[in-house]
Structure formats: structure tokens, C-alpha cells
Amino acid sequence: MSYIQQILFVLAAGFAIWLFAGNIRKIRRNILLGKEEPYTDNPSQRWKNVFLLAFGQKKMFRNPLVAVMHFVVYAGFVIINIEVLEIFLDGVLGTHRLFAGWSGALYIFLINAFEWLAVGVILFCAIFLIRRNIIKLKRFISHDLDGWPRSDANYILITEIVLMILFLTLNASDTLLQQRGYGHYAEHTTGNFVFSQFLHPVLDGIGNGGLVGVERTCWWLHILGIFAFLNYLPYSKHLHILLAFPNAYYARLWPEGKIRNMPAIQHEVLYAMQPGLAPVNAVAPDKFGAKDVTDLSWRNLLDAYSCTECGRCSSACPASQTGKKLSPRKIMMATRDRTEDIGRNIDANGEFKDDGKTLLHDYISVEELRACTTCNACVEECPVSISPLEIILELRRSLIMDESNAPQEWNVMFSNVENNFAPWKFSPDERDKWAEEMQ
Amino acid sequence: MHVPTMAEMMANGQTPEVLFWVGCAGSFDQRAQKITKAFATILHKVGINYAILGKEEMCTGDPARRAGNEFMFQMMAYQNIQTLNNYGIKKIVTACPHCFNILRNEYPELGGQYEVVHHTTLLQQLIDEGKIRLREGGSFKGKRITYHDSCYLGRANDIYDAPRKVLELLDAELVEMKRCRSKGLCCGAGGAQMFKEEEKGSTRINFERANEALDTAPNVIAAACPFCNTMLTDGVKNKEKEAEVQVLDVAELIAQSME
Numbered sequence: 001m002s003y004i005q006q007i008l009f010v011l012a013a014g015f016a017i018w019l020f021a022g023n024i025r026k027i028r029r030n031i032l033l034g035k036e037e038p039y040t041d042n043p044s045q046r047w048k049n050v051f052l053l054a055f056g057q058k059k060m061f062r063n064p065l066v067a068v069m070h071f072v073v074y075a076g077f078v079i080i081n082i083e084v085l086e087i088f089l090d091g092v093l094g095t096h097r098l099f100a101g102w103s104g105a106l107y108i109f110l111i112n113a114f115e116w117l118a119v120g121v122i123l124f125c126a127i128f129l130i131r132r133n134i135i136k137l138k139r140f141i142s143h144d145l146d147g148w149p150r151s152d153a154n155y156i157l158i159t160e161i162v163l164m165i166l167f168l169t170l171n172a173s174d175t176l177l178q179q180r181g182y183g184h185y186a187e188h189t190t191g192n193f194v195f196s197q198f199l200h201p202v203l204d205g206i207g208n209g210g211l212v213g214v215e216r217t218c219w220w221l222h223i224l225g226i227f228a229f230l231n232y233l234p235y236s237k238h239l240h241i242l243l244a245f246p247n248a249y250y251a252r253l254w255p256e257g258k259i260r261n262m263p264a265i266q267h268e269v270l271y272a273m274q275p276g277l278a279p280v281n282a283v284a285p286d287k288f289g290a291k292d293v294t295d296l297s298w299r300n301l302l303d304a305y306s307c308t309e310c311g312r313c314s315s316a317c318p319a320s321q322t323g324k325k326l327s328p329r330k331i332m333m334a335t336r337d338r339t340e341d342i343g344r345n346i347d348a349n350g351e352f353k354d355d356g357k358t359l360l361h362d363y364i365s366v367e368e369l370r371a372c373t374t375c376n377a378c379v380e381e382c383p384v385s386i387s388p389l390e391i392i393l394e395l396r397r398s399l400i401m402d403e404s405n406a407p408q409e410w411n412v413m414f415s416n417v418e419n420n421f422a423p424w425k426f427s428p429d430e431r432d433k434w435a436e437e438m439q
Numbered sequence: 440m441h442v443p444t445m446a447e448m449m450a451n452g453q454t455p456e457v458l459f460w461v462g463c464a465g466s467f468d469q470r471a472q473k474i475t476k477a478f479a480t481i482l483h484k485v486g487i488n489y490a491i492l493g494k495e496e497m498c499t500g501d502p503a504r505r506a507g508n509e510f511m512f513q514m515m516a517y518q519n520i521q522t523l524n525n526y527g528i529k530k531i532v533t534a535c536p537h538c539f540n541i542l543r544n545e546y547p548e549l550g551g552q553y554e555v556v557h558h559t560t561l562l563q564q565l566i567d568e569g570k571i572r573l574r575e576g577g578s579f580k581g582k583r584i585t586y587h588d589s590c591y592l593g594r595a596n597d598i599y600d601a602p603r604k605v606l607e608l609l610d611a612e613l614v615e616m617k618r619c620r621s622k623g624l625c626c627g628a629g630g631a632q633m634f635k636e637e638e639k640g641s642t643r644i645n646f647e648r649a650n651e652a653l654d655t656a657p658n659v660i661a662a663a664c665p666f667c668n669t670m671l672t673d674g675v676k677n678k679e680k681e682a683e684v685q686v687l688d689v690a691e692l693i694a695q696s697m698e
């Protein structure tokens with residue numbers, strides 16, 4: 001019997017890991033569809049960001065109450081993985097509570113700590129569900145999330161609750177069997193654990209055979225649930241529990257106000273002004289800014305895959321808040337959708353086959369791009385170091401420089417800048433009129 | 440009062456301590472000209488050796504770049520950097536956060552490296568050094584003032600305290616809006632929005648922000664950016680509060696209270 005379980009476990013684990021590795025490889029390939037951009041300077045600052053922003057979730061603490069709840073759910077999820085390691089080894093080796101024999105009191109302390117975390121996770125996930133579905137916080141009922149993204153968030157919260165209940169029931173049935181001195185359960189007596197003992201009265205009516213069934217079922221469902229969760233991540237906003245770390249490492253280390261330079265244009269202007277400097281075979285770039293995700297940098301695509309769809313950006317965005325069509329969260333979701341679509345296209349055809357679509361126009365409209373004030377509120381709020389603004393600006397560049405698509409008022413402004421050296425139609429001779437008036 | 444230009448200084452064999460970069464709004468916009476004059480007056484009274492570029496100054500290219508027109512931006516940056524480098528400029532002060540940001544963060548990689556300060560930072564330094572003294576019982580004593588963070592000063596460059604420290608000197612009652620500092624709501628002008636109609640929406644951004652400022656029941660809304668100033672002034676007018684509530688630049692508040 002035990003051998004059959006061991007074999008089944010190894011097969012399930014192998015399948016889950018194989019599937020997951022394949023998905024991760026695809027995501028990595030998709031991200032690298034973006035253009036190269038160096039992000040390797042200053043490693044010490046980058047590691048600091050990983051600890052502060054990713055492990056420490058520093059930005060979340062802009063709202064301390066939510067930060068604490070989120071931190072418990074996340075810590076619960078990560079730390080309970082130490083227990084999953086034991087479950088995994090038990091599964092492979094056919095052992096039971098492998099670590100209990102080695103570590104005695106520490107083991108009992110750890111399991112009790114996990115139970116505290118499990119209860120915390122259940123409680124806070126329930127609160128998160130209430131915030132989303134009953135209190136209906138504004139950023140969660142936005143149309144950005146219509147359809148799959150809204151269900152995605154709920155599924156994950158429910159799954160977390162179920163996994164934690166399985167974990168507690170597993171401990172409860174185990175300790176009850178220990179008390180009864182039944183079979184191998186009696187070999188490592190751990191004593192009761194802090195929360196699961198309260199489930200004993202519920203389980204007490206079940207005979208030994210049935211209780212072993214409960215224990216095994218919980219054990220299997222718990223670990224299979226985790227395998228399923230692992231393979232659900234790549235399709236979900238919950239990918240952020242993995243990608244928040246690289247995204248913090250590759251955070252932009254310059255002031256938010258600075259925007260990406262375009263050296264190609266810088267040089268073209270330089271050669272126009274000083275033709276002597278132009279190399280003989282200078283070729284002008286044929287494309288400016290970004291029309292599709294492949295024109296963005298890999299950094300922007302990593303951003304898109306890291307987005308938690310939390311909507312903090314859009315709640316702070318002056319355009320979203322005054323009813324404009326722009327929502328920085330939607331910019332990120334659209335960028336991820338388009339990247340995924342291109343990835344699927346490559347999977348199906350071996351290489352990308354033109355589908356007549358582009359990020360600009362088909363996924364993100366001109367009206368959205370036009371509404372941005374470049375205020376950086378979205379960048380400032382994002383808990384996982386995303387810049388929706390960078391994508392908006394790259395798309396704007398394509399609109400203006402490739403398509404000459406500008407509102408009439410901007411064209412007037414451009415020509416004023418060109419001819420009068422100011423965005424308004426004033427004579428450059430009047431630039432210091434104010435100073436003359438002070439004489 | 441005479442405002443010296445770089446060309447004059449050069450002709451007289453002088454070098455100023457600091458270049459006052461006026462910016463397009465400060466040069467041409469009637470409302471913003473008052474801010475420029477107030478700041479020049481302060482520089483003059485404190486006895487700072489400064490100069491302006493005068494007719495040689497050009498748009499930094501900020502609205503063009505943020506609208507997406509990189510060509511135009513690079514053209515402007517090239518010409519301005521030539522002018523600044525020809526004069527051997529080392530230090531620049533400006534009363535416009537957009538000029539400040541672009542000169543400080545975006546010109547260096549194009550060959551324009553200067554020490555750039557915003558006028559609120561310079562004012563704070565002058566106050567700390569005891570060089571700016573205000574009249575006893577100045578005109579803003581006891582008044583309620585709320586400060587609006589400019590995006591390009593605050594989030595873009597992390598300058599939140601300097602303007603507030605300057606305002607503290609006025610002996611006024613400083614009140615914060617619901618969204619302030621790094622959470623401050625934009626006035627709606629940035630990203631070249633100043634130069635076009637807003638997109639369709641439920642309200643205007645400057646109305647939303649001005650209403651939030653008015654919720655603090657202020658006598659004065661203080662700004663540190665000529666564009667914010669225009670946007671908030673329009674928002675206050677929209678609520679027909681312009682008789683009770685003034686929108687003033689930090690420099691104007693100080694200039695009006697100086698000895």
C-alpha cells in the first residue's frame with residue numbers, strides 16, 4: 001500500500017514540476033521578446049530593494065493594516081512551505097513526519113507556529129474575500145477586472161483557505177491517532193498542536209480506519225492542491241509571488257521624473273546640427289517608440305507579468321479618478337495579454353505570424369494614452385516596482401513620431417516650440433519683457 | 440531694479456554665482472511673470488550674484504518630449520546645452536519644476552551637467568542661513584495655507600520638505616490636503632496636458648484638485664509650479680471662490696512678507 005502511494009506521489013510531483021518548468025520557460029521566452037536594456041548596475045542597491053520591496057513589502061505599508069494582513073498571508077504561504085518540504089519527503093520516502101524524529105521540541109514549536117499562520121491565513125483571506133465581494137472596494141469593482149481577473153482573485157483566496165483547513169485537519173486526525181496509539185502514528189508522538197486540537201471533538205466519532213482515511217485524504221488533497229496551485233500561477237495575477245522578486249531586483253534606480261533617452265534620435269539631431277560628426281554610413285532608425293510589445297524593453301514585459309492587478313495605481317491616477325478612459329492597471333493587463341497572445345502565436349506557428357494586431361490601437365487606445373499627465377502617481381503606488389508610465393510614453397512616441405498622430409493643439413504647440421522656442425505663440429524677443437518691466 | 444543677462448555679464452568679464460532659468464511660463468504667461476518677478480526680487484534683495492539667459496533661453500523641450508515628440512525635445516536640448524556650456528554655467532536655479540526635472544535628470548546624459556536647484560530649495564537654504572528675514576507680523580500671519588505638491592517636484596524628485604519649511608517661516612497655519620506629499624493629486628497640467636483639452640471624463644482634474652484644496656478651508660493655496668498655479672486658479676474660479684482664496688507661489692508669499 002505504502003509503495004503504491006510512494007509511486008503515485010513521485011509521478012504526481014514529477015508531472016507537476018515538469019509542467020511548471022515548461023510554463024516558466026515559456027514566460028521567460030515571452031519576456032525576452034522585449035528589447036534588451038541593461039539593468040545590472042549597482043547590485044548592492046538592487047539586493048537591498050529585493051529585501052525591502054519584495055521580502056519586506058515596503059510599499060504595502062503605505063496602508064499598514066492591509067500590509068499586515070497581506071504579510072501574514074504571504075508569510076503563511078512561504079513559511080508553510082517548510083512543512084511542504086517535509087510532506088514532500090514523506091511522500092517520496094514513504095515516511096511519516098520525517099522531521100519529528102530528528103528535531104523534537106523544535107519540531108513541535110514549528111508546527112505550532114505553522115498552525116498560527118494557517119489560522120491567520122484563513123482569517124485574512126476571509127477578510128480579503130469580504131473586501132472584494134461584500135464591501136466592494138472601488139478598485140476591486142472596476143471594469144478593468146471584469147471576467148476572468150475577478151474570478152482569478154477569488155479562486156486563489158478560496159484555495160488558500162481550503163489548503164489551510166486541510167493542513168489543520170491533517171494535524172488533528174494525526175494527533176488523534178497518536179493519542180489512540182494507532183499504528184505507525186504512535187511512533188512519533190508530537191502531542192496536540194495549538195489549533196488543530198479543537199477539531200478533535202469533530203473527528204472523535206470516527207473509527208481508526210476512517211480516521212486514517214481522513215488523514216490520508218487531507219494529506220493528498222493538500223499536496224495535490226499545492227501542485228495544482230503551482231501550475232495555476234502562470235495563468236494568474238498570483239505569478240507576482242514569484243516575479244515580485246526579480247521585479248524588485250530590476251527596479252529603476254533613477255528618479256521617477258527621468259524618462260528613457262532615445263540615443264538614436266539624439267545622434268540624428270547631433271549630425272543634423274554638426275554634419276561633420278556624422279559617420280559616412282549613418283542609417284536613420286526606421287521605427288520610434290513602441291507599437292507592439294516587442295518594441296518595449298524586456299523590463300516592461302517583466303513588469304506586465306509581475307502585475308498583481310491590485311489597482312493601487314488606478315486608484316491614485318488623476319485620469320482614472322476623474323472618469324477618463326485611462327487606467328494604468330489596464331495598461332499593464334493589456335501588455336501582458338498581448339505578450340501572451342504573441343507567445344501562443346509562436347507556440348502554434350513555430351515563429352510569430354503576423355496577426356494584424358498591435359499593442360497600440362488593438363489593446364490600448366489613443367484616448368487612453370492621451371489622458372496621462374505623467375504624474376508618476378501610478379509608479380509611486382505600485383507595490384511591485386512597476387512603471388505603467390514608461391509603457392505609456394513609449395506608445396506615445398510611436399503615435400507621434402511614426403504615425404504623426406497628435407491632437408491639433410499639440411501640433412500647434414510643436415510648431416510654436418520649433419519656431420518661437422516656447423510652447424505658446426509669443427515672439428522670442430519678448431522672453432525677457434518681464435525683466436524690462438522691472439527696471 | 441536691473442536683471443542682468445549672461446551676455447552682459449560676459450561682456451563685463453563677470454561670472455554669476457547662479458543662473459536663473461526662467462522657463463517659458465515664467466517668461467510669457469502673465470500670471471507666472473509675477474512669480475518670476477517675485478523670485479527675482481528676492482534674489483536681488485538677498486544680494487545674490489545671478490543672471491538670466493534672456494532672449495537666449497529656449498523651451499527645455501519638456502512638453503514635446505512628454506507628448507512623444509523626441510525629435511523636438513532633442514533639438515531644444517541640443518541648443519540649450521550649447522548655450523549653457525558656452526557660458527560655462529555651473530549652477531542653475533529655476534522656479535519651474537518641469538524645467539528643474541529635465542535640467543537635473545535628462546540633460547546630463549546629453550552633455551549638460553549642472554548643479555540644478557529648485558527655487559524652493561534655494562529659498563530654504565537662504566532662510567537657514569538667515570539671509571531672508573520677514574517683517575514682524577507679516578501679511579500671512581495666522582492665515583490658513585495649504586500647500587499643493589507639484590508632481591515634478593514631489594514624486595519625480597522627492598522634494599516635499601523644502602517648500603513646507605519655507606512656508607513655516609510665515610507664521611501661518613499650515614494645513615494638509617487629504618492627498619498630500621507622495622500621494623498628492625496632480626493638477627492636471629503635466630505630460631503636455633496644459634496644451635490641449637482634457638480627454639472625456641466625469642470632471643476635470645484641476646477641478647477635483649482645487650475642490651480638495653478648498654475642503655481645507657484655506658485663505659491661500661500655495662503652489663511651487665507655474666502650471667499648477669494656473670490649473671488651481673481655474674479650479675478655484677470654477678467654485679467662485681477667487682475672492683476669498685488666493686493661489687500663490689511660495690516665492691510670492693515670501694517676497695510679500697520680506698523686510
Ligand code: SF4
Pocket residue numbers: 313316317318319320326327328371372373374375376377378379388389392
Ligand atoms: S502617470 Fe499617467 S497613468 Fe500614471 S497615474 Fe499619472 S496620469 Fe495616471
Ligand code: SF4
Pocket residue numbers: 306307308309310311312313314328329332381382383384386388
Ligand atoms: S501596476 Fe502595480 S499598482 Fe497597478 S495593478 Fe499592477 S501591481 Fe497594482
